[in-house]
Amino acid sequence: MSERWARIVLSTYRWVGAMVFPAVGAYVAFRxxxxxxxxxxxxxxxxxxxxARPAGPLVWVHAASVGETSAVTPLVExxxxxxxxxxxxxxxxxxxxxxxERLGDRVIHQYVPLDLKPAVDRFLSxxxxxxxxxxxxxxxPMTILELGLRRVPQVLVNGRLSDKSFAAWQKRPxxxxxxxENLAHVVAQSDIDxxxxxxxxxxxxxxxxxxxxxxxxxxxxxxELEALQRQIGKRKTxxxxxxxxxxxxxxxxxxxxxxxxxxxxxxIIVPRHPDRAPAIAEEIEKLGMKVALxxxxxxxAPDTDIYLGxxxxxxxxxxxxxxxxxxxxSLMAQGGQNPLEPAMLKTAILSGRxxxxxxxxxxxxxKNGAAKLIRDKDMLAGAVNYLFNNPAERQVMIDAxxxxxxxxxGSLDLTMTALEPFIQPLVLKARxxxxxxxxx
Numbered sequence: 001m002s003e004r005w006a007r008i009v010l011s012t013y014r015w016v017g018a019m020v021f022p023a024v025g026a027y028v029a030f031r032x033x034x035x036x037x038x039x040x041x042x043x044x045x046x047x048x049x050x051x052a053r054p055a056g057p058l059v060w061v062h063a064a065s066v067g068e069t070s071a072v073t074p075l076v077e078x079x080x081x082x083x084x085x086x087x088x089x090x091x092x093x094x095x096x097x098x099x100x101e102r103l104g105d106r107v108i109h110q111y112v113p114l115d116l117k118p119a120v121d122r123f124l125s126x127x128x129x130x131x132x133x134x135x136x137x138x139x140x141p142m143t144i145l146e147l148g149l150r151r152v153p154q155v156l157v158n159g160r161l162s163d164k165s166f167a168a169w170q171k172r173p174x175x176x177x178x179x180x181e182n183l184a185h186v187v188a189q190s191d192i193d194x195x196x197x198x199x200x201x202x203x204x205x206x207x208x209x210x211x212x213x214x215x216x217x218x219x220x221x222x223x224e225l226e227a228l229q230r231q232i233g234k235r236k237t238x239x240x241x242x243x244x245x246x247x248x249x250x251x252x253x254x255x256x257x258x259x260x261x262x263x264x265x266x267x268i269i270v271p272r273h274p275d276r277a278p279a280i281a282e283e284i285e286k287l288g289m290k291v292a293l294x295x296x297x298x299x300x301a302p303d304t305d306i307y308l309g310x311x312x313x314x315x316x317x318x319x320x321x322x323x324x325x326x327x328x329x330s331l332m333a334q335g336g337q338n339p340l341e342p343a344m345l346k347t348a349i350l351s352g353r354x355x356x357x358x359x360x361x362x363x364x365x366x367k368n369g370a371a372k373l374i375r376d377k378d379m380l381a382g383a384v385n386y387l388f389n390n391p392a393e394r395q396v397m398i399d400a401x402x403x404x405x406x407x408x409x410g411s412l413d414l415t416m417t418a419l420e421p422f423i424q425p426l427v428l429k430a431r432x433x434x435x436x437x438x439x440x
Contacts, residue, residue, distance in 0.1 A: 044111040047122030057426040060129035115140040148182040177201030190360035208414035218316030231300040238324040239268040246332030270309035277310030319345040343401035370401035
């Protein structure tokens, strides 16, 4: 068995090595350049734990970034409420901050170890997880194989495979099957995702829907919201959220086009990566527009054209300032971003056509009349102008989005049903551990 897996690892890394190892080096360099508050935790990337393992059964949950972290938060809370310890790993500073804000000391947060044998082995030897729960599309060969060697059940939840990833795995069916057969269960987001996982050798596979639908509505500090609403007054607003490079320029041009007809217009831009904000502001100001940055505490003045939402964890604030939202990574980049939060927060949704990563959600929203796809900046300007001039139609889209989200709920219950055979023995183990006063 071990010789076979060694061959799998070798062939796998011959295939992905060109992508994995440069990425590892780049990531370590990136981490080293970040603020001092994170430098003390770099060892976690090599599997060196920063805290002791708690007594009792433990589940390792991994969520790569902010979106995945948000999706698994209710799931993690449910597991913790059962008396089971959770170590939650993420890969980014922003997701780590989200864990602290939403879960606090209810879980142990660690940065995910690099997918290299020494790091993974060190991590698993310390934490000794009874179950590994992986979110969405985090398929790390060494981690999967090491968990398999240790007989640790692995469950992929909210699983999805993009068109590109599925095509890549199809070209290496033997490697795919050797890895996916290690998964004890795959809980897929959609029927298409489920079919793709089955085609690659995963068994069993069930479909739950998207866990992101069962997350809480993004929160807001009411005093902050009221302060911004006073600054905006009766001005017309629209937002472009989760934008990627190139899309902010398009949005600024759309603002310029719309301002001819709506002279009191305020455009809100929330870039996917807030650290790009200074460069975005500089480019927009070159176009003769006045920009206010949230991170600097800038006031929205009567002549402010663009309000740049360059903070983490305040999407609930920005979306409550408008009833029209364009969702980025869909015009200049591909894959799209999550449209469910805008739907939850009662906005009419606009998006480019490149939304492959959220195909199921967009299909439902579009079918119900909650979202519209646009081709370019001219079509985007026309759609925003139409929604400004037709409040009744705007409300129809908003109501359709609310209903779509409600109809899509239930993924958390279905996911917990799939996890029950793995979780229930741990619940009993936790109770026995508590009675005996320790973990053995």
